[in-house]
Amino acid sequence: MSSKESLSQTFTEKAKLVSAFVTEIASEEEALSHVLDLCGKKEACQLLVSGCERDLSEKAENLCDAKQSKIIAAPGLKKDLYKKLEAKCKKSGFECIDSGLRDHLAGVDIGFTFADYGIAETGTLMIDCPSEDLRLATMVSEYHICILPKSKIRKDSYSIEKMMLTRMNKTPDYMAYVTGASRTADIERVLALGVHGPLELHILLLED
């Protein structure tokens, strides 16, 4: 097995251990269909963002009401790819945005991004996101879908240390290691996914 293949295998294994969904894709086009598909399937019968079905305080409920349609946020996508996504969303009746995430803090359904690197040892995505919109897309989305080109997977965190430093030295910088969905075990040590961040993390491994 080539080292690229074995790294991607370890990555997949480790990412699945922390309940990330990993799918291999052959092209960016395929990624788009995946995004549309997931958005469509997601809570097909309701538009509500997670938690809004519960009885909440008045203020929290008001924020829930702010969201009225299914939204896909994809800041930081290459222009042509975003155009294609936008067209597909239109057909499916989803709202598609690439900026102004602060107007959607109630939550968006899908945040669609690219990872800079993958860390095989822990199934981690490294996403450099000094852009606030990009950052928010990875935080307030219910499902975070992230494309990781296979050629960008490295063995461990030490092997991307240099790349991290280069980015950090171009200040200001905001960088994230993302491993699985947002989680908590704060009540009785029972694991619950999706506390403040995404409920699901979908990684699309792109053959390149």
Place this chain on the structure above:
Amino acid sequence: MQKAKNLKEYREELHESLDNDFLRTTLDNFAVAYRAGRANAFKDIDVRALIREIADSKDDATARFDELYKQFKANAEASGAHVHFAKDADEANAIIAGIAKASDCKKIVKSKSMTAEETLLNHALEDEGLEVVETDLGEWIIQLRHEGPSHMVMPAIHLSRYQVGDLFSEVTGKKQDAEIEKLVKVARRELRQKYVEADMGITGANFAVAETGGIGLVTNEGNARLVTTLPRVHVALMGMDKIIPSLHDALRILKVLPRNATGQAITSYVTWITGANECATGTDGKKEIHYVIMDNGRSEMSKDPLFSQVNRCVRCGACANVCPVYRLVGGHKMGHIYIGAIGLILTYFFHGKDKARNLIQNCINCEACKDVCAGGIDLPRLIKEIHARIQDEEGHPLPSLLLSKVLKNRKLFHTLLRTAKWAQKPVESEGFIRHLPMILGKEHGFKALPAIAEKPFRDRWPDIRPNIANPKHRVALFSGCVQDFVYPEQMEAAVRVFEANDVSMEYPMEQSCCGLPVQMMGEMKASRDVAVQNLRAFETGDYDYVITLCASCAAHLKHNYPKLMKDSPSLTLKAQQFADKVIDYSSFVHDVLKVKAEDFKKTDIKATYHAPCHLCRGLDVHDAPRELIETGGMEYVECDEEEVCCGFGGTFSMKFPELSSELLRKKLDNVEATGAEVLLTDCPGCIMQLRGGLKTKGSSIQVRHVAEVLADNKK
């Protein structure tokens, strides 16, 4: 939080925890699950080497603080951040309140920070009329309940889903089910609203990287990311100990921190922030970012040759996770703000003697914490040192004073032990005798007490001393007080096996107590004095090994003697040479004598094992005794939690009998579940505890030293 004024009140508080069934069950389950989770997380990793590296790099950072701080500050400022230094908690709180005021912030969201707990930051900000909301789920829960954390990583581990359900019903004004999944969702929505409103976000930091001037945050929930992104002002409060030279140092710590904390390979998020990032609501579209670096007792620690290692702590909480005392009483009782072994230490340095006085005594010295510490800190030793310091400053309690006086005079000590045989009750009247290592006072109903032997080992020795014509090994025997005066038959059993294997033996008569009991009571001077006596007693002979059947003595002689002699150059080398020769019974028989199964009769006895703390962790001996059981003609059956403390802990069992008896109860339940007829171990202290407990229970299980059964089964 510590409120108890004296040990009596503290013990009353401990009783509250012992009576809390939910807490007990939760912590029991956690202790067992954690052990497995951690082992699994480190499966393919050389964890000791990694911890060593962390210790070295953190020590280096501590030594170079001034230089690194300068570098961090320069880089941070170049990237648009503001850097502040606070000498203590009040100053840190004032700086943060000042920032809020200057930037006209009213509402604050916070992510978890132990440093902010340390400074009681929330109270200080609320006093200034600011609204502060914790966003970490556990922290939010305890904030709503007006409590402190009961664990550094899982602050609300002491609460049940029902308690949280009731709390959330109150907060939302609507009835909430006690279903965890649903409660988490309620928090998600209620807190999302808070982020939107907030104008300031406060976090801690796990790393402050000098070479970049940025910080790193290690979290699971994703709240720190929102806290650092949405509000226009971000303040990160951190101790000086968080400053490290390079990103590489941070990545190294990151390899251990989550694995040690919760058994996760890595947390869901690690956030690296360098400089004033884009922020739509900030002035000029930029975030206003402040780093507040706080001393609050840390530089005092750094300057101390012994305590500077405390700065290696990465706040993983593992030292609480494995602590048998924490497991019984929980974090509110085993800490003030910081919890577990490190909590006992930091309480003294950060919150003062008054808060630490009772707490510091609540350590059984089982070394479980030291064994897992991410920074390789010698926690039990530091705990004892602080105990000693407080006693030096405040005066020593009578019993420990008397015991150390007595121990300094070996003859007097031994005479007292001999007389104790006749006077079974001088105990109460003379007050101090019950604090001697083996004569126990009241409140020990949970175990029957042994009697002092008719004739101590030292008096038997001249008669039983074998003559070995062609010795293969020359050894000296160190009996320790318990085997000398209570269980001399265990020493005799060892002598029989050694004789059969051509080992020539000496028993230096001037030897005394190893000194551990007084050290446990914080009597460092007496501990040193006794150590010197023993070093002198063994100095003349030409021995290959110094053998002891007591795991606690062995670990103390081996590891603590060289440390105790550090300040007397003439004895340093001697202590080290002596320590190098010290070996425990099982290791000697297994690794050196290499006895064979054909030397022993085969029996069909099922035996299980209790691993003394000071053998399995103190000396890192695991396989030798278990293999000896099989070699010695018995069937070894594994016992659950074999390496967990039996609750003896020397003088600990006298100070906290209620904790000692609980630990014993658990141990015996596990032992009985094995169906074994014999329980073997390598330490007379453990034997005293275990026999006493089984006898009180009316159990037929025999407790014996490995040496005894080997002597019995010898062909």
